[in-house]
Amino acid sequence: MSVPVQPQLNARFGINAFSYDYNGNTSDVDxxxxxxxxxxxxxxxxxxxxxxxxxxxxxxxxxxKIDANGRPGAGGVYTLNGRTYAASTVGSVDAQVDFRKFAPYLGIGWGNAVAKNKGWGFSTDLGVLFQGSPRTSMTHTGCTLASPLCAMLAADIADENRDLQNEVNDLKAFPVLRIGVSYSF
Structure with missing residues (x-):
């Protein structure tokens, strides 16, 4: 939705929603x-x-955000920090990547939804969302190993979280491409 503010200035409000499933990995976990x-x-x-x-x-x-579930490798094992764990004893390994909730945006574009001409209009935007350094978290639930081994698994999960953080550090600036259609009466 665009609203004229002054002759050369519009305020624009928008909602975007999209989901995409994919397979990814760090050096140790798929x-x-x-x-x-x-x-x-x-x-x-x-x-x-x-x-x-x-x-x-x-x-x-x-x-x-990115939500991820670890997938055991060949033979039903996880290899974390050089150690191999049977998936049946580890339980689930989950990860999340989250970003700053409020982020500045800068862009250039073409099209004016509130121009005086009537009928259909098209617009494009090319910009950057400066979402800051991503935050990662990894958890595991359901460890059935002996307590000292579960503690070692937790330390290896923490190391894997550091690897994941290194993998996503480049997502500080997120490119934005938009294409829009408008109709004016």
Missing amino acids: YDAKLIMRTFDALLDYYPMSGNFRLSGGVVYNGN
Whole structure:
């Protein structure tokens, strides 16, 4: 939804939702992962030449995250930090990657949903969501090993979490491509 603020300035609000299932891995563990993208945008669009080209900036509520479930390797084992554990004794290994909840957005685009011309309009955006350093967490539940071995597993899971953190550190800036359609009466 776009609302005119001044002759060359619009306020724009949007909701985005998308999910994507994929398989990923770190050096030790394979994962069945789900990318969950949920954002709410509050942006200002500035039209410097009073045409369709725009510069956009604002803030995004960032509900993006990745949920992952570890998948045992060949022979039903997990290899964590060089140690091999039978999946039947480890239980489940789960991971989550989360991002800063409020993130700045900068972009350029084409199209003006509140232009005076009537009918159909098309728009595009190319921008960057600066979501900061991702936070990772890994857990395991259902360890049936002896207490000292469960403690060693917990330490190995912590090392795996550090590996996962290194894998996702490049996700600080998230590219955004949008294509939109509007109709004005």
